[in-house]
Amino acid sequence: MTLELDADVLVVGGGPAATWAALKAAEDGAAVVLADKGYCGTSGATASGGTGVWYVPPEPEAREKAMASREALGGYLADRRWMARVLDETYDRINELADVARYPFPVGPDGKPLRTGLQGPEYMRRQRVRVRRAGVRVLDHSPVTELLTTDDGVVAGAAGYQRQADRAFTVRAGAVVLATGGCAFLSKALGCNVNTGDGALFAAEVGAELSGMEFSNAYGIAPEHTSVTKTAFYNYATFYRADGSVLDGAGSQRGRSVIARTLLASEKVFCKLDRADEAARKAMRLAQPNFFLTFDRLGIDPFTQPFAVTLLAEGTVRGTGGIRIVDDGCATTVPGLYAAGDAATRELICGGFTGGGSHNAAWAISSGSWSGRAAARFARALGPSAARRQVRAAGGAGLRPTGTTSSVSAAEVVGAVQAEVLPYDKNYLRHGDVLRAALGQLDGTWAAVRSGLRADGPDVVRARQAAAMVAHARWMYTSALARSESRGMAKRLDFPELDPAQHFRITSGGLDEVWARPQEVAA
Amino acid sequence: MIELVSAAQCVTCDKCIAVCPTNVFDRGADGVPVISRQQDCQTCFQCEANCPTDALFVAPHTHPLPAESFAHDEEHLRRTGLLGSYRRDIGWGHGRTPGAARAVGPALSPSGPPLIS
Numbered sequence: 001m002t003l004e005l006d007a008d009v010l011v012v013g014g015g016p017a018a019t020w021a022a023l024k025a026a027e028d029g030a031a032v033v034l035a036d037k038g039y040c041g042t043s044g045a046t047a048s049g050g051t052g053v054w055y056v057p058p059e060p061e062a063r064e065k066a067m068a069s070r071e072a073l074g075g076y077l078a079d080r081r082w083m084a085r086v087l088d089e090t091y092d093r094i095n096e097l098a099d100v101a102r103y104p105f106p107v108g109p110d111g112k113p114l115r116t117g118l119q120g121p122e123y124m125r126r127q128r129v130r131v132r133r134a135g136v137r138v139l140d141h142s143p144v145t146e147l148l149t150t151d152d153g154v155v156a157g158a159a160g161y162q163r164q165a166d167r168a169f170t171v172r173a174g175a176v177v178l179a180t181g182g183c184a185f186l187s188k189a190l191g192c193n194v195n196t197g198d199g200a201l202f203a204a205e206v207g208a209e210l211s212g213m214e215f216s217n218a219y220g221i222a223p224e225h226t227s228v229t230k231t232a233f234y235n236y237a238t239f240y241r242a243d244g245s246v247l248d249g250a251g252s253q254r255g256r257s258v259i260a261r262t263l264l265a266s267e268k269v270f271c272k273l274d275r276a277d278e279a280a281r282k283a284m285r286l287a288q289p290n291f292f293l294t295f296d297r298l299g300i301d302p303f304t305q306p307f308a309v310t311l312l313a314e315g316t317v318r319g320t321g322g323i324r325i326v327d328d329g330c331a332t333t334v335p336g337l338y339a340a341g342d343a344a345t346r347e348l349i350c351g352g353f354t355g356g357g358s359h360n361a362a363w364a365i366s367s368g369s370w371s372g373r374a375a376a377r378f379a380r381a382l383g384p385s386a387a388r389r390q391v392r393a394a395g396g397a398g399l400r401p402t403g404t405t406s407s408v409s410a411a412e413v414v415g416a417v418q419a420e421v422l423p424y425d426k427n428y429l430r431h432g433d434v435l436r437a438a439l440g441q442l443d444g445t446w447a448a449v450r451s452g453l454r455a456d457g458p459d460v461v462r463a464r465q466a467a468a469m470v471a472h473a474r475w476m477y478t479s480a481l482a483r484s485e486s487r488g489m490a491k492r493l494d495f496p497e498l499d500p501a502q503h504f505r506i507t508s509g510g511l512d513e514v515w516a517r518p519q520e521v522a523a
Numbered sequence: 524m525i526e527l528v529s530a531a532q533c534v535t536c537d538k539c540i541a542v543c544p545t546n547v548f549d550r551g552a553d554g555v556p557v558i559s560r561q562q563d564c565q566t567c568f569q570c571e572a573n574c575p576t577d578a579l580f581v582a583p584h585t586h587p588l589p590a591e592s593f594a595h596d597e598e599h600l601r602r603t604g605l606l607g608s609y610r611r612d613i614g615w616g617h618g619r620t621p622g623a624a625r626a627v628g629p630a631l632s633p634s635g636p637p638l639i640s
């Protein structure tokens with residue numbers, strides 16, 4: 001038995017971008033369904049990680065400084081107009097969280113409220129309550145597996161599988177917002193295993209484009225064999241070799257590649273947060289209880305005892321590539337389809353680098369709010385006849401294989417992708433020769449998926465995740481190869497300098513044939 | 524990964540089954556959740572944060588721990604205060620102050636604001 005629903009707006013996802021989209025669409029009068037793969041309120045990178053937020057009061061000097069500070073890091077690909085819009089929207093929405101949602105922001109030593117960060121569990125449990133109070137129908141444990149389109153290619157809903165109810169579902173909708181997060185390739189980075197790039201696959205299947213997919217090699221520091229990739233406090237770290245000598249040049253912000261190189265040489269890297277004074281140590285526990293979970297449970301005092309560290313891939317979660325958006329409402333190139341949060345490209349506000357965050361959270365809040373409002377408007381303009389449109393399912397790889405035999409499993413596909421995207425010497429320290437070889441492997445994996453990955457019922461979810469990861473990896477490496485220079489986080493060992501002649505964005509797309517081409521940065 | 528469900532503490536409220544983002548649990552015949560898909564656990568600690576009776580323990584390791592591990596020793600976890608420690612630290616549960624309200628961390632640069640997340 002299939003669950004069948006109608007809505008004006010369907011929001012796919014359950015993190016900050018999705019909840020802001022659902023809230024704003026509902027406030028605009030739309031009937032909204034929100035479908036999350038996990039549980040709206042605990043699922044996604046923010047719910048477990050928590051985020052600093054790009055919250056800057058509307059004082060010209062402070063705003064100017066905020067915008068200027070990241071332009072060089074991002075390789076000059078950000079857009080001032082978008083930065084200004086995001087700063088405005090984020091300021092209003094964070095104040096809404098304080099005033100309407102009564103999020104308990106802390107008060108600083110000077111008695112002034114501090115609003116530059118959000119504790120993940122607290123933020124997202126409140127977002128869930130707000131969304132439900134706004135009348136949004138929330139479907140938990142309901143991963144979407146494909147989009148529905150009309151004959152003329154307008155997106156008109158989505159289908160998926162409810163894992164706990166064990167039944168398929170479809171939602172016919174006037175417009176769809178994809179807020180499925182980025183892709184961290186099941187690396188087990190904190191809260192990220194739900195983020196397998198599904199939205200980008202769905203979007204590409206209906207002809208949408210991506211942008212900035214070369215900016216997809218973020219790696220977070222975590223204690224070895226653990227998950228918590230909270231990295232701010234590694235600013236207090238000294239990194240050591242096994243023999244106790246200091247690892248020269250290693251650091252959290254600038255020297256992460258030194259850590260990667262040392263790990264690649266099969267040497268362990270150790271760390272101590274020995275540059276934090278007593279006051280800082282106390283305060284750190286209050287700011288990030290999740291950071292200390294790992295240490296307390298391992299029985300390690302991170303300030304005095306060395307612990308081994310690793311780097312976990314966070315792909316486009318803390319990268320900036322994603323679905324290309326083409327207007328102020330975060331529309332994609334396909335009518336009826338919108339994208340928000342990590343699923344959409346963040347180049348507009350941070351170019352090719354996000355690093356120490358804040359921008360990501362601001363983008364999720366802003367793009368979520370805009371896409372929700374725009375999707376509600378789009379649905380309203382369609383009028384009541386929208387529900388009577390003929391629709392067809394748009395999913396391919398993993399759902400409707402072109403071959404007749406089932407020749408590969410989702411688990412095998414995941415293993416094959418991970419072998420090309422997790423290793424530091426392929427994805428982090430990139431070289432053209434290595435990228436080309438990896439892309440060749442991934443093209444082969446895609447062909448195998450396309451012809452022989454077959455799944456039914458609940459297994460469809462894993463098959464689609466696997467397919468999405470392969471597609472993601474191919475856009476990443478095709479885009480990385482299209483940039484023969486180093487810009488933002490897309491650094492190339494074979495082209496270590498920034499080339500002013502390549503001051504463009506890179507648009508990409510396609511599934512069986514993947515393409516990437518330069519796109520002028522709007523003045 | 525999730526390593527322990529305390530049948531003694533659990534009040535079979537199904538909360539952890541609902542909130543686990545990667546659908547690791549199933550409801551057991553007696554109502555106590557069963558860890559059915561441990562390999563899918565993403566070590567996010569959300570089940571622990573949401574359990575009203577501190578009946579769950581998530582070890583920090585991203586691989587399963589052997590039977591004799593500390594993570595399965597309920598008495599030890601209780602004695603050391605590890606059981607329920609995440610809930611306590613984020614200030615969830617009756618009569619507690621939300622940790623968010625106290626989350627004033629150090630400033631990472633001399634002119635910067637205190638970190639609050």
Ligand SMILES: Cc1cc2nc3c(=O)[nH]c(=O)nc-3n(C[C@H](O)[C@H](O)[C@H](O)COP(=O)(O)OP(=O)(O)OC[C@H]3O[C@@H](n4cnc5c(N)ncnc54)[C@H](O)[C@@H]3O)c2cc1C
Nearest residue numbers: 014015017037044045049052144181341342357358360361
């Ligand atoms: C450890 C860590 C720390 C971070 N710190 C910061 C920081 O300090 N500042 C900052 O700005 N950014 C930070 N980030 C990045 C930030 O968390 C993300 O940018 C942010 O969570 C994006 O929000 P989102 O809603 O787009 O995605 P997410 O929060 O990842 O949510 C994605 C949602 O989509 C759902 N989903 C996925 N696929 C499907 C599907 N097929 N069907 C239905 N639902 C689906 C998931 O279940 C999830 O609910 C951090 C990230 C990590 C991992």
Ligand code: SF4
Nearest residue numbers: 543564565567568570
């Ligand atoms: S730690 Fe996270 S993924 Fe693991 S069982 Fe608990 S809620 Fe589920």
Ligand code: SF4
Nearest residue numbers: 533534536537539574
């Ligand atoms: S949340 Fe706690 S009390 Fe409720 S079912 Fe799970 S283990 Fe039992």
